Amino acid sequence: MTTPPADGDRLAELLETGDGAELDELLRSTPREALAAWVRAHGGRRLSRRSRSFWARLLEIPVPQPPQLASALWPLA
Numbered sequence: 637m638t639t640p641p642a643d644g645d646r647l648a649e650l651l652e653t654g655d656g657a658e659l660d661e662l663l664r665s666t667p668r669e670a671l672a673a674w675v676r677a678h679g680g681r682r683l684s685r686r687s688r689s690f691w692a693r694l695l696e697i698p699v700p701q702p703p704q705l706a707s708a709l710w711p712l713a
Contacts, residue, residue, distance in 0.1 A: 647674060648682040651691055672697050681706070 650662055662671075672695040679688045679700035692699040 644674075644678060644682070648678070651675070651679075652683055652687050668695060671695060676700055 650658055654662065671691075675683070675688070675691045675695060676697055679691065680702045683691065683700075685702075688699055
């Protein structure tokens with residue numbers, strides 16, 4: 637077992653736009669709890685609303701919310 641990619645930008649990119657093969661590799665090589673911890677800690681800021689909802693449902697965690705200022709700046713946050 638490994639941990640999520642050390643590069644948070646790469647992990648955010650994979651969770652947001654990864655294809656089937658990339659996501660399969662990520663899910664096989666990374667402990668579920670490590671992914672859930674990353675999504676809880678960073679998903680509110682680093683993932684789109686759609687991706688946050690998808691990963692939260694898949695990982696069985698509450699949907700991370702973006703900072704309150706985000707909705708004031710960007711209504712689709």
